[in-house]
Amino acid sequence: MSFDGLFTRAMTKELKETLQSGRINKIHQPYKNEIIMIIRANGKNHKLLLSAHPSYARMQLTEENYENPSVPPMFCMLLRKHLEGYMIEDIHQVGLDRMIVMEVKGRNEIGDVSYKQLIIEIMGRHSNIILVDKERNMILDSIKHISPSMNTHRTVLPGHEYRQPPEQDKRNPLEATTDTILRAIDFNSGKIDKQIVQNFAGLSPLAAKEVTHLAGLANQNTIPPSFLSLMKKMKEHQYKPTFISGEKEVFYSIDLEHVKGEKQSFSTLSNLLDRYFYQKAARDRVKQQANDLERFVKNEKEKNENKIKKLELTLEDAKKADHYQLLGELLTSNLYAVERGMKSIDVINYYDEEGETITIPLNPQKTPSDNAQLYFSKYQKAKNATKVVHEQIEKAKEEIQYFDQLLQQLESASTRDIEEIREELEEEGYLKTRKKTKKKKGNEKPLLEQYTSTDGESILVGKNNKQNDYLTNRVANKNDIWLHTKDIPGSHVVIKTDQPSEQTIKEAANIAAYFSKARESSSVPVDFTEVKQVKKPKGAKPGFVIYEGQQTVYVTPDLDLIRSLKKA
Template sequence: MDRFVLQQITQELRTTLSGMRITNLSHVDQNTVQLGFSGGLSAILSIDPNLPRLYQTTATLEATGKRTPFTSKLEHALLGATLTEISMQETDRIVEFLGERVNKIGVVHRFRLVFEIMGRMCNLLLVDPKEHQIIDCLKRSERGGRRQFPGEPYQFPSPPSGISIAGLERDQLQTELEQRPTQTIRSALMQAVQEFYPQLVDEILYQAQVDKARRVEALTVRQWSQVMEATMAFINRIHSGQFEPTIMVDAHDKLIALSAFPLHHVGEVARSFPTMNAAAETFYQTTQAQFMEAELRRQLQHIIEKNIQKLEGLKHQLEIDLKQAENAAEFRLKGELITANLHRLKPGLKTVRLPNYYEHPPVELEIELDPTISPQKNADRYFRKYRKARDGREIIAARRIEIKKSLQEWNQFRNELEQAIHLSDLQVLEAKLKRGGEIRPKDERRRRKSKKSLEEVIRPHQYTTSEGWTVLVGRNNTENDVLTLHIARKNDIWLHAQGVPGSHVVLRRDGRREISPKALEEAAAIAAFHSRAKHSEHVPVIYTERRYVRKPRGAAPGQVTCSQEKSIFVKPKRPTVGANRD
């Protein structure tokens, strides 16, 4: 979503949603939130890295996302509040939603929701409007020198380089471009003007009829004039607000781009819309359906090809087993010949040549022997091979029929996938595979991964000591168990206030051999603070390596025993250094 599309959408949202009350909030998926307003309107805010978007809709999207601490905080801050202002930053693609609600006793609570829609740097953040600190965010990260975690101060990204189109004159632009003689004209335009983005620059050069790969220093006088005229024409169009909400479509009616202007260099047909939100809703709903179709097709193809490959491998192995089974008569013959000649055979032989009495006249047959066992056991070995081969032929025959039938079914699925045109065709095939048990339901896969999911969902407090050591703190009994038994490594240091209820605390070793006395003391002070003895002057804290901590069978959540522990007396201290999780 480029800057000018977002600018138009923001202006339209300001007109339609300002003064509206937020009535519901839905977590559509892990990247998308839908805000519902009085009057039946709603806004979609998505930080999907493949399709970041903001637009207004009257449709209610199906909610498949799990409830998270972030959505809970959003509901607490936004539900029942009135949207008072929607604005967009002048220097970047950042939209802010401000609002307020009055509680039963007349206290005004304000909120600030910041939507950063910058490609893979997208995020949705709930910010304290007074303290300017992040309350929570949809994606916690540290990039570009900015830490986006609860409790951190919210900072706008650094403004982009280049000059702004506000008040930009032709001579100023040409001077800026001439300072980049070795760059291509495409690269120079994008770096020279803050608001320019690749598709817009490509359209400017398309209108100017200048090769975008041509270097600035190689431009002729005529080409300079063409570039300047086309660029200034677009800038004047932006200043005068001559936007045309447009979706570009190719010859096969496939959507290519959403733009505030027709982009003739990317498509053959331009569909116009009365508002940018109408264009965005059509574009993103259609594109998302195309993404869903492509993803489902990819998943089904993977399942089908994997099963066909597996069956082909089994078929090949059965052919090998069948050849061995055809040697059943030979194994029995060798066993009988050895048995008939036991009186002639001595232990330790590797091979022996014995007359085959079933041939007329008898012909000597060479038989391999195992020198480590007796002649009688060699005969028994051949008889076992015979029985296995004899019985195996019947089993192999039945298995070949089964595999042939299965291959026919999977090849039929492959044909159906190749012939599927619409998303509904793929969904029918998916349902067929589910009914046959070829695709496990999501809830079953979730149960199989429940242990991993528990560790991912439950995230303890995390602090950093003055020397850079990481300290983890459980917040409740369940989290204490997960921290101690699943997250902590065996050589990490486990701490707990002695003799009183409290949090499990882990001092991460991270490959260090020796424990810093200062880090240990600070971790112990944190353990003392997160205990019932937090108001005492001095608290004994026990510590030992995680490997010496055990959970007795049947013990309640949070209850463990430890051995080889030592103790240290510390003053409880509220953690103040490097807290980075709420």
């Protein structure tokens, strides 16, 4: 856990310095568990994100953009009623808990001065955002309601008294001394890092492991100095927001020596969190929304894979066509020796140089000529099947390629992209058309992802097949540069110029590689050519094209580069 009590303390300081005395101008609720506030402070607007997401709960300033629903949820409407226009008097942490309180002051509907508290509880799946009338200590509402049957300690419902989560009665690490540290830890029982977490407030396992790492041998002589050294940094706010990408991604308010991997420092904790949480929560939301769609696409792909296996078995049987022809001809030549009721006959294979004898199985219920005709029928059927089976195998492979493409698109899709993918499957006949589907306006066009290269060139990306077709066939000019990962499912990318620099091509290729199945790979081959060299075959699946005259560049997807191009 990176967002522990000490990180919360650091974040509280950052938010207080930036937002205190600011005015809350706008409030949005783009998603079920997340609130965005636009706050005017120190002569500029700041975007504050409050999240009670069970996996990504946090409070931070953000530069990311969020799509707002056309109709705001009830909790958002209530926050607007009670907080818009209010001034932020203070932002403080409750002890060393992962709880931040925003104290606000304003005037209510009748003009009286009113004091409110917006309390953000960052506690995993128990995270919450609670609006409290400070003068009465009464809950006005919360983003998650907790009934008495759900929690016996406290109720979080409108009209109830606000009570904090139960205290854990741990020591304050910022006030620790060598003596208190030695009294708290039993060095004979081992697992010192776990003892640190159990006995001191605000310390996550991540911070505790840093203490034991700095202590080396981790005994009663080395633990106190390393513990106090780390706490000195925290107490004096000596922060160095660091993102570490190794076996797994980690962030913290300072550099962690015990975590190995590529390290990246940020100027603020909020910038650090923007990088760490980039698209994580969005992908989680989309995954939930597209769960049925992903399952359907995977099932359809699997059906076609199984179909190919069965067709290949049929193809093996079809290879017996020449053998059936041979048996029919040999039987015809020896009809005089066949009598009805025989189960088999041994004849000389006159096509064989050595004249070996061959046994021909017979149907005793059929006449000799009918038996011969049966083998010729099997020959003809097997011969015809070969052509049909090859065609069906190719068609099944095209279907697999199509569903592979959709699975890749679902990986990086937004909520809007999911709806377009669903519509595509309906139009292609894979899904039944929904009766209550809201019809789009005739002039509504797919929205493309937009980036700007360091040279100032516009780069457009299609994140699903509807967008790909629209980008390549409608938006792009014939001399623009078109890019796509080589033989790998991915997005169509277009540079809106006919003479891009080598740098711009590499940046666009990086985007193409990122929005492909090879996102996590290195040295990804990306083809680029002029749009006029890209053709869509008649009757081809959505998003499918063929192209020629291409050159290939190899890139390794770089998320930081892509984020910088998105902001440009």
